[in-house]
Amino acid sequence: MTDNLSPLTDSGRILIVDDHPTNIDVLFDYLSDLGYEVLVAEDGQSALDRIGYARPDIILLDIMMPELDGFDTCEQLKANPETADIPVIYVTALGGLSDKVRGFETGAVDYITKPYQNQEVLARVRTHLTLRRLQAELAERLEESEEQNQALNAYAHSVAHDLKNPLNLILNFSRLILEDPGLSDQSVEDLEHVLQSADNMNRIIQDLLLLAQVRKDVEVDRRVLNMEEILRGAVNRLKPMLDSAQARLTVPEVWLPAVGQAAWIEAVWVNYISNAIKYGGAPPHIEILCTPDANPEFCRFGVKDNGAGIPAEAQHRVFEEFTRVGQTSAEGHGVGLSIVRRILKRLGGEVGVEDNADGPGSTFYFTLPCADASPDVR
Numbered sequence: 001m002t003d004n005l006s007p008l009t010d011s012g013r014i015l016i017v018d019d020h021p022t023n024i025d026v027l028f029d030y031l032s033d034l035g036y037e038v039l040v041a042e043d044g045q046s047a048l049d050r051i052g053y054a055r056p057d058i059i060l061l062d063i064m065m066p067e068l069d070g071f072d073t074c075e076q077l078k079a080n081p082e083t084a085d086i087p088v089i090y091v092t093a094l095g096g097l098s099d100k101v102r103g104f105e106t107g108a109v110d111y112i113t114k115p116y117q118n119q120e121v122l123a124r125v126r127t128h129l130t131l132r133r134l135q136a137e138l139a140e141r142l143e144e145s146e147e148q149n150q151a152l153n154a155y156a157h158s159v160a161h162d163l164k165n166p167l168n169l170i171l172n173f174s175r176l177i178l179e180d181p182g183l184s185d186q187s188v189e190d191l192e193h194v195l196q197s198a199d200n201m202n203r204i205i206q207d208l209l210l211l212a213q214v215r216k217d218v219e220v221d222r223r224v225l226n227m228e229e230i231l232r233g234a235v236n237r238l239k240p241m242l243d244s245a246q247a248r249l250t251v252p253e254v255w256l257p258a259v260g261q262a263a264w265i266e267a268v269w270v271n272y273i274s275n276a277i278k279y280g281g282a283p284p285h286i287e288i289l290c291t292p293d294a295n296p297e298f299c300r301f302g303v304k305d306n307g308a309g310i311p312a313e314a315q316h317r318v319f320e321e322f323t324r325v326g327q328t329s330a331e332g333h334g335v336g337l338s339i340v341r342r343i344l345k346r347l348g349g350e351v352g353v354e355d356n357a358d359g360p361g362s363t364f365y366f367t368l369p370c371a372d373a374s375p376d377v378r
Contacts, residue, residue, distance in 0.1 A: 015056035044068030063092040078107035234269035247284040257371035271336040272303040281306035302365035
């Protein structure tokens with residue numbers, strides 16, 4: 001009789017473990033005829049020995065066997081890293097709930113109760129072999145993707161470094177030329193455009209370098225932060241931008257001690273404050289915030305602006321790559337906030353944006369673990 005479940009593409013190595021030769025013979029003939037390579041063992045220890053030199057793709061395992069039973073055999077398989085990923089299907093006369101629960105607790109992927117139909121065994125075998133192959137393909141693609149990501153990070157880091165020197169020459173020479181009192185008004189205007197464009201390029205390069213650093217799979221050196229000093233560094237980096245926009249900046253008098261990575265948090269402040277300048281009011285009024293978080297183990301920091309705000313339906317997207325935080329006419333390359341999200345995730349914190357309750361504008365915030373809640377951090 002032709003089995004309508006059996007295509008010509010069935011393949012794989014199956015190990016049948018059962019102390020009853022009749023059970024083995026029936027399954028052996030059935031699965032072999034379908035194209036599978038079938039191995040047999042009549043007890044648990046023989047199965048473990050055989051797996052050592054003939055690795056199966058799936059195991060059909062009886063439970064009630066002398067000496068080493070199916071439960072103990074499966075536990076040993078799962079305890080060995082070299083065999084832990086082999087799917088095990090119990091095929092047994094034990095059909096009680098407690099037996100099934102124990103079977104799954106030992107690491108089996110499925111459970112078939114005797115008496116069974118051959119078609120049922122075939123369907124379960126096909127399902128779990130397919131799952132295993134898909135998992136293997138996914139693991140291979142993830143490995144390839146990780147290799148590509150590492151290559152991309154290395155390339156971005158290399159290109160960013162190569163661009164820094166010529167860009168710094170453009171910036172420095174443009175500033176020197178701008179000091180010439182004999183320049184015409186048109187020349188001054190043109191040079192200011194060059195400087196503005198070069199500054200934008202410099203921020204993009206800094207973001208690329210930061211992104212490559214944040215994406216490295218290395219342990220982060222977290223320390224108690226001097227947030228006042230870190231903010232001062234960010235403000236100094238943005239001073240030309242703040243002065244040009246005639247922005248007003250207010251800062252807290254008291255800072256809560258938080259834990260993080262100083263250079264990364266300075267970059268977070270730079271991103272938040274620069275966005276507040278670009279998308280704030282005219283002139284921008286920027287308020288730096290430091291408050292306890294709803295979770296007492298975290299400190300909450302923020303940048304509050306007086307701009308037009310962000311529509312509620314867009315607030316969940318502003319931390320995605322290449323999404324602008326405000327009107328499309330504002331300048332920006334759209335990667336800064338996505339890097340902020342990556343940074344805070346690596347540091348164990350969170351990011352977000354919310355409407356101001358007391359007027360127009362938005363508040364971009366981030367949280368960090370409090371120093372009191374991280375006694376092992378220096």
